[in-house]
Amino acid sequence: MAVLHWIALILSFVATIHNHLGLVEASPNIGVCYGMIGNDLPSATEVVNLYKTYGIGKMRLFDRNPSALQALRGRQINVTLGIRNEDLPNLAVSQDAVNSWFASNVEPYLNDIIFNYISVGNEVIPGALGDYVLPVMLSLQNILDEKNLAGIKVTTVVPGSALGVSYPPSSGEFTSEVSSIMSGIVPFLAQQSSPLMINVYPYFAYASDPANIRLDYAQFTARSPVVQDGSLSYYNMFDAMVDAFLAAMEKIDGVGANVVDVVVSESGWPSDGNGNFTTPELAATYNKNYMNHITSIAGTPKRPGAYIEGYLFAMFNENQKPNGVEQHFGLFHPNMQPVYPVF
Numbered sequence: 001m002a003v004l005h006w007i008a009l010i011l012s013f014v015a016t017i018h019n020h021l022g023l024v025e026a027s028p029n030i031g032v033c034y035g036m037i038g039n040d041l042p043s044a045t046e047v048v049n050l051y052k053t054y055g056i057g058k059m060r061l062f063d064r065n066p067s068a069l070q071a072l073r074g075r076q077i078n079v080t081l082g083i084r085n086e087d088l089p090n091l092a093v094s095q096d097a098v099n100s101w102f103a104s105n106v107e108p109y110l111n112d113i114i115f116n117y118i119s120v121g122n123e124v125i126p127g128a129l130g131d132y133v134l135p136v137m138l139s140l141q142n143i144l145d146e147k148n149l150a151g152i153k154v155t156t157v158v159p160g161s162a163l164g165v166s167y168p169p170s171s172g173e174f175t176s177e178v179s180s181i182m183s184g185i186v187p188f189l190a191q192q193s194s195p196l197m198i199n200v201y202p203y204f205a206y207a208s209d210p211a212n213i214r215l216d217y218a219q220f221t222a223r224s225p226v227v228q229d230g231s232l233s234y235y236n237m238f239d240a241m242v243d244a245f246l247a248a249m250e251k252i253d254g255v256g257a258n259v260v261d262v263v264v265s266e267s268g269w270p271s272d273g274n275g276n277f278t279t280p281e282l283a284a285t286y287n288k289n290y291m292n293h294i295t296s297i298a299g300t301p302k303r304p305g306a307y308i309e310g311y312l313f314a315m316f317n318e319n320q321k322p323n324g325v326e327q328h329f330g331l332f333h334p335n336m337q338p339v340y341p342v343f
């Protein structure tokens with residue numbers, strides 16, 4: 001009896017220390033974007049150690065950065081790998097071009113890195129590069145099929161501006177330019193059981209219209225529904241934005257569009273750069289609530305209980321991004337100290 005009591009006490013003590021150090025394993029559906037647009041960031045090895053220290057099991061890389069990939073070998077952090085926007089025109093030319101990209105940037109790491117997704121371009125739809133996305137996706141899928149790499153899903157990342165209508169969520173619709181590109185991409189995703197990656201920023205919606213958008217709705221802190229859409233009640237803007245994307249995909253003609261999932265490839269709240277809209281407290285509140293929402297597998301009102309993976313943007317404050325809020329999305333300072341406690 002006494003022995004059991006001591007064991008229990010020791011275990012709870014160890015658990016407490018663990019919690020205080022932030023060493024609790026983060027949920028497997030939470031990841032963090034590793035942006036590198038700064039001249040004062042730590043080395044890739046230090047960054048990977050920082051992910052391990054905080055139990056972050058997933059990383060989104062915006063490009064096939066060799067130092068980062070080298071540092072990730074054998075560290076058991078799952079990777080979403082981005083293909084750079086500027087590479088799309090050349091890659092879209094031929095299967096061979098994609099094969100050689102794959103041979104240089106993915107194949108050498110397959111033995112000791114798990115790649116969950118390869119995203120073909122970041123926020124290029126809508127835009128001049130949008131038409132290159134599907135051809136590159138198809139070539140990439142060919143080579144994954146050929147090499148029996150069914151675990152790696154091909155996708156692309158789209159921004160909120162892809163939606164021409166986002167309110168109410170059930171009316172969600174892509175702009176007409178985006179619709180014509182998505183009419184090729186959404187059936188491809190459905191056929192491959194690949195998700196669409198979406199960037200979801202209640203912060204920008206709130207900051208652009210604070211008179212009409214409630215802070216508690218933007219920050220997941222409303223206690224009663226703020227938006228009623230038919231039979232669906234929305235307590236937070238994040239869900240409304242995700243459901244608007246789901247509704248938009250369902251409006252694309254094509255097989256099984258309603259089975260395409262989403263992965264939230266970015267969400268976050270800046271801690272500075274726009275007066276009292278961007279404080280460390282507000283950023284901490286949003287990011288904690290976002291992580292809890294993702295971790296709890298709540299889904300959204302349209303798809304309750306749906307498994308949605310989410311990435312936080314971003315690991316570090318990046319001093320070479322445009323002035324203002326863009327430099328202040330980091331969870332960590334470049335010296336690896338937290339900007340605010342979130343884990």
Ligand SMILES: *[C@@H]1O[C@H](CO)[C@@H](O)[C@H](O)[C@H]1NC(C)=O
Pocket residue numbers: 027028029057058078114116151
């Ligand atoms: C990493 O990917 C593997 C293979 O898809 C999966 O089984 C595992 O749960 C993933 N872990 C995390 C933390 O995402």
Ligand SMILES: *[C@@H]1O[C@H](CO)[C@@H](O)[C@H](O)[C@H]1NC(C)=O
Pocket residue numbers: 215276277
């Ligand atoms: C910012 O300050 C203004 C003026 O005092 C106030 O009306 C507003 O509620 C504040 N906003 C936040 C998010 O704290």
